[in-house]
Amino acid sequence: MSEATVSDEQLRLFIERIERMEEEKKGVADDIRDTYNEAKSQGYDTKIMRQVIKLRKMSRDDRMEMEAVLDVYKAALGLA
CATH class of the missing domain: 1.20.5 (Single alpha-helices involved in coiled-coils or other helix-helix interfaces)
Incomplete structure (x- = not known):
């Protein structure tokens, strides 16, 4: 060949x-x-299920960091 x-x-x-x-x-x-x-x-609620699956894929540290940043953003926008 x-x-x-x-x-x-x-x-x-x-x-x-x-x-x-x-x-x-x-x-x-x-x-x-x-x-x-x-x-x-x-x-x-499949939208929530998708979010839970996304969260479960993340490491605990990454999830905690994301939640902390989200809390800061929510507070800054008066959503907390």
């Missing part, structure tokens, strides 16, 4: 892997949307 043929084949394999992962990603995104819809139908 020539070098170009090997490179062409490798490129094709990368592209196909990425395409499969994109399909999997779409499937997972659909599952997540369905789960939010199910929670909403049970009376849960």
Whole structure:
């Protein structure tokens, strides 16, 4: 095989892997949307659920820092 043929084949394999992962990603995104819809139908606030998930991804220190800054901003705007 020539070098170009090997490179062409490798490129094709990368592209196909990425395409499969994109399909999997779409499937997972659909599952997540369905789960939010199910929670909403049970009376849960999905906007708040999304915020909780975002907070849970953060480290404790990052979350505490964000909450402290948020408190400062709220106080400055008379929201506290």
